[in-house]
């Protein structure tokens with residue numbers, strides 16, 4: 001049998017196969033003596049689970065906890081404010097990925113900044129920044145970089161191209177965040193080795209495309225140190241169902257392991273060249289504030305010292321706002337992410353807080369739990 | 382945000398280090414900066430993310446998965462057929 005492109009799509013979305021796995025999961029789950037709560041870390045999984053109504057195909061003993069894995073939702077207002085202020089500078093063109101358009105900061109979203117006259121370009125690829133810089137030699141073009149390990153190497157590649165092509169008017173504002181550290185934050189306290197957060201996460205569905213870059217090795221501590229099994233799964237619905245079956249089997253067979261369902265793209269080592277590019281350009285910040293979760297140690301990157309000349313955070317240090325902005329007092333996103341609460345328990349869900357006017361991180365993008373509840377109702381979750 | 386698309390490489394421009402790929406009928410260009418030189422060839426299946434090839438898709442693994450899915454369907458069919466027979470056995474009308 002020869003592979004064709006269509007198989008790579010249809011083969012992993014086949015409704016009959018999804019139903020087949022649903023049956024197998026039901027059979028296997030009969031052996032479970034309790035409910036198993038599985039966090040899908042990544043917003044891409046949340047999206048597929050909603051889109052294909054996968055929750056409805058699962059037995060009651062399997063519950064999803066929707067994770068923090070949407071880099072747009074977790075971007076704190078302070079960072080959006082940075083982008084806002086930078087974009088309002090006369091000489092600046094701010095470039096960022098389309099996902100950032102609507103995310104509100106304390107001064108408004110980038111869409112609002114644009115309405116006020118800021119030159120902001122929403123691009124499909126970081127590579128588009130090169131063209132914008134070439135076409136606007138008198139402007140300072142700042143790439144506002146967002147995303148998990150999936151997009152971090154692309155920013156690194158852009159930095160390397162800027163240097164290689166000796167382009168002098170591209171700068172960077174780096175907001176790349178990392179997955180394993182926030183997983184640890186959700187299940188373990190920083191200071192004491194106890195479950196101080198009273199979380200209900202029994203297992204993790206590991207992200208697809210973060211893992212393509214990092215390799216599955218980054219999850220090795222979770223079964224070992226934190227007793228949480230991990231199965232790295234692709235984004236297609238069949239991938240998710242297969243991974244869920246693998247997880248349930250771990251519970252019924254009394255195993256606690258790291259397994260990879262998404263073998264066609266994820267190896268233990270990952271993409272070493274991409275990892276080297278990250279290593280060349282970035283180092284960890286001691287702390288980064290996640291919207292809805294607060295400060296998480298070692299969970300984000302900044303530019304290395306040797307790239308200070310390209311670092312918009314350093315160049316514009318004097319004008320970038322520094323005050324801390326509290327999350328909305330009534331917002332319970334932190335508890336939702338830990339599986340302790342559901343969106344319906346938030347007193348402003350659907351009233352003061354809705355997708356058109358999000359107050360908390362889980363309502364910001366369609367990948368967030370509150371936005372999904374709002375759109376699809378309670379039944380599918 | 383992290384969604385990426387499987388594509389097939391149809392051309393490689395070594396000079397610009399760029400691949401032309403086919404994504405279900407749509408042709409686009411993707412940077413090869415994150416791949417080792419010579420690692421990506423024409424005819425390879427790759428995963429595309431925000432303008433870059435982020436890795437190759439292992440054809441054997443993909444085929445292996447599809448084969449397993451096929452077997453699951455066949456086995457379930459068998460099971461379903463057996464269930465129908467069993468239900469038939471239970472059928473009260475039979476004894477009459």
Ligand code: SF4
Pocket residue numbers: 328330331332333336343346347348349350353354358359360361362363364370
């Ligand atoms: S509904 Fe809004 S305010 Fe309430 S928890 Fe969700 S995101 Fe936060």
